[in-house]
Amino acid sequence: MSTIKNIGIITSGGDCGGLNAVVRGAAHMAIAHGIGAYIIPNGYAGLYNLVNMDKLTRLTQDRVDSIHSTSAGSEAGHSRVKVSKIEDPKKYDRIKQGLAKFQIDALVISGGDDTGSVVVDLSANGIPCVHAPKTMDLDLQTYSVGGDSAINRITEFVEALKTTGMSHNRVMVTEVFGRYAGHTAFRGGIGADADCILIPEVPVDFDVVYAHIKKQFFRRILESDVRAGTYTIVVAEGLRKADGEPLYDESIGVDTFGHKKLAGAGKYVRDQITQRFKKDPEVKEFMKKTGMFVEKLNETPEVREVAPTHLIRSGTSSAFDVNFGCEAGGAAVELIMNGIFGVTVQGVVEGEIRYLPTKRAIEQRHVNLDMVAFYEKQGYCFGRNPETYKPRFAENKGAVERYL
Numbered sequence: 001m002s003t004i005k006n007i008g009i010i011t012s013g014g015d016c017g018g019l020n021a022v023v024r025g026a027a028h029m030a031i032a033h034g035i036g037a038y039i040i041p042n043g044y045a046g047l048y049n050l051v052n053m054d055k056l057t058r059l060t061q062d063r064v065d066s067i068h069s070t071s072a073g074s075e076a077g078h079s080r081v082k083v084s085k086i087e088d089p090k091k092y093d094r095i096k097q098g099l100a101k102f103q104i105d106a107l108v109i110s111g112g113d114d115t116g117s118v119v120v121d122l123s124a125n126g127i128p129c130v131h132a133p134k135t136m137d138l139d140l141q142t143y144s145v146g147g148d149s150a151i152n153r154i155t156e157f158v159e160a161l162k163t164t165g166m167s168h169n170r171v172m173v174t175e176v177f178g179r180y181a182g183h184t185a186f187r188g189g190i191g192a193d194a195d196c197i198l199i200p201e202v203p204v205d206f207d208v209v210y211a212h213i214k215k216q217f218f219r220r221i222l223e224s225d226v227r228a229g230t231y232t233i234v235v236a237e238g239l240r241k242a243d244g245e246p247l248y249d250e251s252i253g254v255d256t257f258g259h260k261k262l263a264g265a266g267k268y269v270r271d272q273i274t275q276r277f278k279k280d281p282e283v284k285e286f287m288k289k290t291g292m293f294v295e296k297l298n299e300t301p302e303v304r305e306v307a308p309t310h311l312i313r314s315g316t317s318s319a320f321d322v323n324f325g326c327e328a329g330g331a332a333v334e335l336i337m338n339g340i341f342g343v344t345v346q347g348v349v350e351g352e353i354r355y356l357p358t359k360r361a362i363e364q365r366h367v368n369l370d371m372v373a374f375y376e377k378q379g380y381c382f383g384r385n386p387e388t389y390k391p392r393f394a395e396n397k398g399a400v401e402r403y404l
Contacts, residue, residue: 003105009076010110013043014080017145022145025325025331029329038104042077047098048083095122095127099127111134112134130333145328151187151188154308165304166230169301173303174306182366185234186371189232199236200240202382202384208385210272235265320402331355344362
């Protein structure tokens with residue numbers, strides 16, 4: 001029989017869609033078990049400072065009713081704090097004292113790979129916890145709450161930008177999140193019928209991109225009865241140049257997890273294309289043929305970059321993320337009640353709770369290059385000479401994991 005009387009709920013790292021569903025799912029399952037569920041606010045910073053807090057919010061049924069799963073962000077709040085880097089030799093004892101103060105026996109912690117690395121650390125130091133996976137980047141070994149919401153937001157923004165692109169015959173570049181893995185740029189770009197998708201997994205050859213622009217963008221305008229057309233590019237912030245290096249902003253430094261600040265991918269893409277437009281003698285002839293050329297005033301097509309940044313992680317949650325969040329939060333409590341700790345919820349499939357050791361779950365997963373080739377065959381540009389797609393076939397043996 002479980003000795004768990006109370007659990008704490010923490011959300012950490014970046015905010016995104018579906019997190020409130022994790023909080024609700026964990027709280028509802030705790031209520032069903034007759035145990036207390038408490039919000040530990042402000043992520044790992046709150047956990048470290050728990051010992052100094054006067055009270056915590058208990059998630060009674062009335063309080064849970066005020067948390068809306070469809071709202072992005074988290075009722076529990078966030079911070080980016082790596083516990084092992086706190087300069088306090090007694091930090092783990094301090095955390096345990098805080099948990100004991102409020103009689104909290106175990107933690108449900110929702111976050112991505114950085115958050116998960118702290119789950120591994122806390123577990124190794126005798127603090128029972130279960131990880132509910134959360135990251136828009138979708139680079140864990142499991143599906144992660146927030147991914148579908150981000151993909152839908154990217155799709156909406158890119159599709160909306162086509163109207164201004166068409167009005168001015170512009171190339172529109174949208175920069176989105178994606179430090180080391182380009183899953184959301186990839187899926188969001190496909191969702192919006194983007195012409196070109198640039199992801200960290202594929203170092204970019206801008207001559208290839210430019211050739212694709214001339215083929216598709218010029219064709220659309222020339223074939224249009226009103227000489228109107230646009231070309232859309234989705235680029236992940238972790239874009240790698242042909243030399244394989246990302247675009248770091250060295251002036252900003254690193255965050256608490258040691259990550260350098262990425263900046264300027266959209267502007268870099270814009271500049272690369274603009275330079276090629278200006279150097280290409282065929283562009284002037286194209287502009288004249290379509291009636292757009294005005295000497296010194298309108299000699300080349302315009303390239304604009306847009307970075308929706310935190311709008312991608314804000315607003316509302318997709319129904320898919322609400323469902324997964326409820327399952328991840330509820331499953332985390334079930335694992336705790338059955339004495340299973342230091343693991344990451346993989347999902348609930350036909351009632352079966354699946355999980356992985358967190359150390360394994362947070363291993364980085366990149367966009368599969370066979371999938372890139374699959375879409376290259378359909379005409380999408382990924383900033384490289386298209387690879388030959390060779391289909392493989394297999395009889396379905398069970399549920400297909402979305403986005404994996």
